[in-house]
Amino acid sequence: MLRIRRLKTEIKTSNGVFGSDDKFTEGLNFIASEDNTCGKSSIIAAIYYCLGLEEIIGGRGEKVLTSVYKTSIEEGESVWPVLESGAYLEISNGKDVITIYRAAKMENRDSKLITVCHSELDDIGKPNILCEDMYVHMPNSAVNKKGFHSFLETFLHIELPLVPASDDAIRKLYLQLIFSGMFIEQKHGWADLLSGMPVLGIRESKKRVLEFILRLDTLENEKKKDYLRTSESNIKHKWESLVKELIIYTNRESCTISGLPAGPKLLSEDDFSKILISKDNDSIEEYIEDLNEQYKELGLMKPKIIDNFDEVQEELNETENSIDQFESELHKHRDMLLSENSSIERLASNLEIIDSDIRNNKDAARLRDLGSELNLATSKDLCPVCSQAIQDTLIPDSSHMQVMSIDENIRHLNAQKEMLEFARNSHRQNKEKLQGKITQLENSLFKLRSLAKSLRSDLYSTNDNMSESIVYKRLQLDSEINNLNKLCDLLSSQKLKLKELSDEWKQYLTEKSGLPSKKFTDLDEEKIKTLRNHFINNLRQFGYKSILNLNQIDISLESYLPIIEGFDMKFDSSASDNIRAIWAFILALLQTSNEKAGNHPGVLIFDEPAQHSIVINDMEQFFNCIIKLKKSQVIVGITIKDSDTRQVISKLPSEDYNLIRVPNKAFRKFESESE
Structure with missing residues (x-):
């Protein structure tokens, strides 16, 4: 579950701080302005940006944001250059609240750095409020502990499945793909169903997203x-x-x-x-x-009794002495093998620790390079409890010793890793040699014992004509039997x-x-049927006219997208009806998920849904359908320049929606505390 509670943007200039500060509620929220160039989309883009989902808009990083965040901001006739900018987004998972901060323009702070504070926005800076830095749009940011999307997945109680990628690997289904089925942005989102979905190398990404949302x-x-x-x-x-x-x-x-x-x-x-x-x-x-x-x-x-009795006896004694020596040698080599195995296990354990330390240091370096400036006491060699100075060594009087930097730590740890890997390989080679030697000793012992057995036989039971032959045959028989x-x-x-x-x-x-x-299981078939029914009902309610008989519409069992006689229904739709179809399908996904225990987080964003001169009565039905939704939050960016749109909103019960009015310019100058 995701709920957007508050968005605050800050744009710092030489003439003060400009920005916006808006609160959102459960249910229907309007971000409304008199004109289409007042900054509604800039506000909505900040929501995407703080969640690290700006790829839905069409790119990564601050470049997807409007110039007001990066270059200049207007105040009347004056134009002020932007010195720094960023946004705070307060969200909830239904139980816990966090505030996300991401800079758009700031010296020494990369836009890939995200700070998460485990509190409401107004409580940031208070004692005992935990804030931690994370990164986004970097390798492993969807799986590593300090990866923001990995954190967000856990916070929202979402369990993303592993799905086939285009390179035949298995990868996690990314959050950017999931939310492209819920966030419909103005420029690309109204071209087709899920047209804002970024290309991230997941095979049949639309199909996988729909399977996940419906929990098929x-x-x-x-x-x-x-x-x-x-x-x-x-x-x-x-x-x-x-x-x-x-x-x-x-x-x-x-x-x-x-x-x-x-x-x-x-x-x-x-x-x-x-x-x-x-x-x-x-x-x-x-x-x-x-x-x-x-x-x-x-x-x-x-x-x-043969003439060479003494010689045979002496040979037997020598053979038995050799057996004792070989047994001693075998015992020694077996002990050495145990020692090598122990060393290999110990080195493997140490390598795991080194790898963990390297990952942690690289994460710290990555966050530092992105511009993390969290005021951590331990990074200043201060105890976080009593604030007394602490040392990272037990060696007395070590104040003159220089502590290694993060980069030096990484180089030192990598050198240690190479040394440990070299040692482990050496021990493995020794182990192979010892195993070969042990096999040789065991074979030699087997032969010596067989020889000793034959010599004893010669001493006490050998026939004068057959002694050598008998020994030979018995040795052969003994070997074959073994x-x-x-x-x-x-x-x-x-x-x-x-x-x-x-x-x-x-x-x-x-x-x-x-x-x-x-x-498909019976439950899957029921979910697909429910999706179809909601989709058709929504189309009928929203005034879809391109198809006379809406019952001809079906949901493809291959793509889970709407079709007519096996073809994409878009081909039979007018431009305005294509918009109605997008409304109907996106809402039907949420309706079906709510009814059939799907995975939908229960939030939708529609930026300028009144595309292609949509009939105002159909827009009213669209809003009424949203109001009837349960367990959901819908944010609609809309221009109310014409009286009809304004009238539609005014007809809605005031308690059923939250209206955020955007003035002539969305970003106003904040009053300073002194004022």
Whole structure:
């Protein structure tokens, strides 16, 4: 919810301060003048400007404002050059009130800087009133903490969706786009429906805005479909990688695997039991059992004490010593690996802190460069509580030390970041080397233990004719048995992973089946029907005549814009009826949102809606329709030069609208306090 409560403009000249100070109410507000060049649009433009929505007018920054804010201001026959100018806008979200200040012309203060005070305008400057500087129309101003539009989104309790951009990225639906469906400015806004919408790289921006205002489920369903497509891709990728790994290891041992699904599917216990590895037409378990029998048979052969008993014993002792050394070396390398992992985690944590500090310092520098001059006590090394001097270091007697500036802090932090990243990369390289070394040590240990086992066998059970052959065969058998056992262990672990992926696949299929079978939910269809009904009723009420049978009008299910027989209804509309259609549609969006719990913030601005010689009776119906709106605020800039327009406004019940009269010149000279 957005309510505009007060707008105060200030234009400082050598002859004093000029400006305007207007208060707005709930419901219908008129900004009215006798002539079309008195400054109504300049006042309305200041509202856009303070909200950072001036792109709806046609540009960014102070250049969209009239010359009265930037160059000179007239006072009778005199013309005074503008020295400084800016505007205060007091708004509410229905509960809290803030005042926004944005400069239009000021030395050392960029127009991208916005100051937000958490109070009413009259309370600014009082003790304990929080004011903070933010920025707008800069990278990340819609997402960063100090970005004004990020703040405004939170303040207005708006949750902007993520939508596809023209470069295939996913971006937030910008506030400038949303409010272009509510703020209709004089120059471009009356050309067509939502014609003031800026181009910000969002794909099908009008469609996305209408989906958001009406809170259609289609937007959420599209997000769910994107999420499910990503989930499907991830599961398939993991499944295929797992299957590929199993096949590689199975082929390496000259085995075959059966019952393994090539792609994701729901697996039952029976399915898991059918995933088998075999070799030489035997199951792997039977084959391993047969190898163990062969190994035992070789060990039962009658040995004889051989002549080189002492040499074999000595070799066995050396082998066992080597095993001890390798085990010690392996233990040491594993400890070193743990240390490297700990260092990498610590450096990653430090890098997160450094990145946060860099962002904060860059935001501070950005605000400083824009001209922020908030009187923060901590920036002057003063305690905000007791006002005593404070130091940013615990080193005694550090008054002679020079404190780094923000720019020096950023350079120092970037240097620290580079150093930490270099250290982390070094530790990662060390980790890879250690992992490789550990693998080598484990393989060497395996061979040494197998050798020791064979040497013991030679000492106590070797036949004089077959000792070398037996050792060789037993080593080969032992190696094959170990490899096949590892393959069995791998199959067991991969089955567990398959079970997890199968469960994920089940969840994916469940969520996919929960998507609506048709594009629109029943509630969506009801909202679109309500929008159509309000639109047609408004057209009928406003005297739309270009189409004889208004029931031919429909709302496109592709663009959510009005069509006739599949074509844009603008092609069948006269210039004045096109204006009526814009009135009707913009009001219908608000009416539908109010009735069907949409996302409309409940505020509209129409600058000079009486375009193309609109019949005065239709204008009266337009105003009466606005008055009947609930939970809304509508600001209308209008010229009442002719008596008919003045008479229409005078016919309205005085309690149903707020009239802000703009004199010959909207910006008058403020009386000084001394006067």
